[in-house]
Amino acid sequence: MTERTQDQTLRIEAFAQQYLPGAVRLSQQAGWPHRPGDWAFTAAVSKGFVGIENGEVVATAFCSEFGDFCTINMIIVDAAMRGRGLGRRMMDRVIAAANGRGMSLVATADGLPLYEKLGFRATGEVVQHQGIVTEVPALPEGFATPRIATRDDLAAIVAMDRDASGADRSAMLGNLFDIATIRICDTGFAAVRDFGRGRTVGPVVARDAMTARGLIAASAATGGFLRLDTRPDCGLSDFLTAMGLSPVGGGITMHCGPARPAAKEFMTCALTSQALG
Incomplete structure (x- = not known):
């Protein structure tokens, strides 16, 4: 009776x-570093939902839309509300908002069983590297210093990102x-911004590992706190660790529904965030 009430x-x-x-x-309670601006950036390209009880936010869930695909993210349930099926209700709401699109997410170990019940299947993993930058490597030999992009470069940035991600993320990139x-060059681009405890580099979209390393090096500064979310198959772990950015966990990438087109020329070497891919 109490639960029903x-x-x-x-x-x-x-x-x-x-x-x-x-x-x-809620994100602070979950141990996430997100600040109001980090939430707002994700919300700007998302259909978001909140669970409200007694006037207080007790759950969140976002569906971030990128053309024919979307990411499901910011799934948080207040610790005091767990065990009442609220996580399932929030997921049902954002899955409905996805409206048949292919859906991707990054799962924690706690969330994995629910996502599997809802039809998501593991596709890989994300490794989070962070720490104080102790050394900025020299740009790779033969790699030209990337220039600062302007809005005139947006079309080129969107095209590289669409090839790598299989999704239209033009609104988010804008x-x-x-x-x-x-920063942009002929073979990729990288964005660096304030996030969480310091700064984050992402997305990093590159044609090859040398470009990815060069873009990251050009975006980093010694003595600052920096975070990157990458995948093991990008081959950046040793490079990032040498910069002072230790691996501190990550998550499991999962997908449900229509698959995205495979990358042809570019690859996503660091995510915009775990929420947005």
């Missing part, structure tokens, strides 16, 4: 600016110009 007091609403402080509280420094 509690469930009757809970409602799910569309995410709005007024819920931002409650969302930040928003990056407001909060990030983007």
Whole structure:
């Protein structure tokens, strides 16, 4: 009877600016470093939902739309609310918002069983590297110093990213110009911006590993806290560790629904964030 009464007091609403402080509280409770600006950047390209009980945000879930595909992210349930099926209800809501699109997410070990029940299947993993940059490597021999991109470069950036990700992320990439420094060369681009405990480099989209390393080196500064989310098959782990960025965990990449087109020329070597891919 108590659980039924509690469930009757809970409602799910569309995410709005007024819920931002409650969302930040939840991410802090979960041990995530996200600040209000980090939430706002994700929300700008997402359909977001919040669970509200007694006027307080007790759950969040976002569906970030990129053309025919989307990422499911920011799935958080207040510790005091777990065990009541709220996580499943929030996932049902964002899956409905995906409207048949292919869906990707990065799962924690705790969330994996629920996502598997909902039809998601593991496709790989993400490794998070972070720390104080102790050394910025010299740019690789033969690699020209990338220049700072302007909005005139947006079409080229979108094209490289679409090849690597299989998705149209033009709106998100356009928003990056407001909060990030983007460096570009003929063989890739990288964005660096404030995030969490310091700064993050991502996305890094490159034609080859040398370009990825060069873009990261050009985006880093000694003495600053830096984070990158990469994949083991990108071959950056030793390079990042040598910079002072230790591996500190990560997550399992999962997908459900129509598959994205395979990359042809470029690869995503570092994610924009675990939320946005």
